[in-house]
Amino acid sequence: MKPHTKESEYLMPLEVAGLKYRNNFVVGSGPAVKTLDMITEIERWGWGGASLKLAIDPTYISKPPRYRWLKKHKYHAFTAETRLTFDEGLRLMEAARKAVSELILYANMSYAGEQGDDGWIRMAKKYEDAGAHVIELNMCCPNMSFNVESSGGQTHVVSGASVGSNPDIVSKTALAVQKAVNIPVFVKLTPEGGKIAEVAKACFDNGIASVGSTGNRLAIPDFDIDNPEHGICHLQDEPTLACFSGPWIKPLALRDVYEIRKQCNPDDMVMGSGGIERWNDAVQMMMCGADFIQICTGVMIKGPKILPKIVKGIQQFMEEKGYKHYRDFRDVIVPRITPTDQLTLYRGHAVVDEEQCTGCGICADVGHCYAITMKDEKAKIFVDDCTGCSTCTDVCPVSAISMQVLEKID
Template sequence: MADLKVQFCGVNFKNPIIAASAEPTLSARNMKQVIRTGAGGLVAKTVTDSEAMRRLTRMSKWRYLDEEHNVCRGKIPRLFTFYGRTGLAEETPEEWMKELKEAQTSALKHDCALIGSVAGTTVESWVTLSKMMEDTGIRLIELNFGCPHPSEMKGTPTGMLVGQDKNAASDITHQVTRSVKIPVIIKLTPQVADVVDMARAVQSAGGSAVTIINRFVGFCLDIETGRPYIHGWAGVGGPWVKPLTLRWVSKVYTALGIPITGTNGVYDWKDAVEFMMSGATLVQLCSVVMLKGYGYLGKVIKGVEEFLDRKGYPSVREIIGVAAKAAMSYEEMESLPRECALIVRELCTNCKRCMRSCFYNAIEVKEGEVTIGEACRGCGICTCVCPVPGAILLRHLCVYPPS
């Protein structure tokens, strides 16, 4: 059986699947439920000194939306949208540290690595909260520079507002990392032009790792009533976000080589493998756990293990970053051999579906048969829209016409 163990900033994880900071980790009771699933770790709900962000959790509202962005009732599709608002941990920092210590006792028993999460309102409170966190015996801290809601709330300079300001993000990272001895992970927001640039800034300021990436803010509405769901703007995400997240996971991995924990868009074990192949060492799950329950984490771990065994990988560590490293620059792509579409005559039904989607005008009807001409540049769209599997193939082109 493949070895699932990974090291992250010097801390051992028995496997790379962890629960993200959110409602499934919002109390010692909830964290213990995560721990019992066999998850490699968990990130506790973010603790804050912002009363507004604590109050917001009491007004928590969530909707699963389907592919047409209608509110789901019972049946939730795989590519759901999770639209909602919540705040941070409801407890005061002092109360929260007690919850953390209780969870930590259980985590140690079950070899589950507990990560604390912090969001302050001033540089001083970021530091104070991080030190309080370190004093509980926790071995890793995540700074939440990505919470989507503060931008809509007055008087809460936390979360995304910090993550969008390179100077503030660097300053807080610097002050926290020089004040605590344990490694600090920075959780970034996707709502910046260049996540690599922000990751580089927090790395230079002392951050040991990055979490890529928190949720976007969206606006989803009901056209029958002409009103937004849950009264207004909210965090938005779901499994469909995965390619956007993986872009930044892979870019940060190749540009900086900093340890990455990936979040935002995982539905199942296959997504977790994709996150790791893009460069994440740890993979965080949230909204799918809220949908399917704590036990689902165990299924994801099993799925990753079975995949590794089927492919003959001795260790999960071998897949980290393989796809990111295989990605070519546009310059490198110029030297790739040219491809051309090839119609398999025996399978083609002459339905002409391919012609409707060929915008290089390379497909014509000649003597009653759909035919690929010299204008074909091997873009591949016809192979996707053709209704008969295998009726159009892509072939490397040495001489035209292809044989």
């Protein structure tokens, strides 16, 4: 069947470890990549790749899915999730490989048995036989053993984020798996534990072709203070730490990718995921160092049809700026991120446009500011007391306040 859009043939094809991607957008492993129909739709909308839902062996914490999409708060939170059994994963991979022709298929997998590399290797070999283009080691999911440990439970299983912050174990396992199969092994890492760049570097040093970040964080979602014994999910009793994704995590995800990119070589392929919904999110992720972009929550909420608009936006951006390839703008922010002790700062103060000021008084309430008073139903700034922090420009509902820039501070 023909793709839904011409934009699928856009100008960012890339080749990694011998695999030809028609573009660098991959639907991230999750509930939108767990049936054959979903995968064929992903191909038709022009995506470069699809990472099949995690298969975990032996089966561990696989429950009916419980999700909340709190769009007002801009986050998605899941508390429970169905993982594929290893057999289901293999069957899906075999079927997908027959059904699609252009999509690069990732086997997102995690071994949850006895420690050591043998289980990982066995899974990877079987996935290779089933037709996977890429083995994606899931060293990232924070909602399995890591959740159990973080919320006071006990488990003997070391899975996902519990293993993902150990540079030695991750890089050795990745290397052992890579030696055992002839397809590329990519590693998807967790920011939990604070060592994502160190782990990524250890993997690249061991010759792994691509490493990336999941962006997800465990957090406590909003809950009802009148009903604290219940969590926010429907059809579930208790509150729990939940796995956060979507726009709320984007700033953290950008930092993860920036940190990985700083640590590795320009030719190392970095994947970024976390809160990417629109074309400019994707550009920001590439400017922080990403080659691949994975999107999961955006596809869960709006379907794989989101890709063409993202692609069109990037194309227009590239035309306007004269960029020929994403590599022309990848990393641009990386060397520009400046240590806080070296910032260039200017003296200056707030200025009120009295014509626009409605006299609402919101700016005069700013708790750390003694420079604003209300007079004749207009805000007045005492410039000598203004520190230049600029909070008032952001709280004013009608944008009546701007900053007057003066000389550079030595």
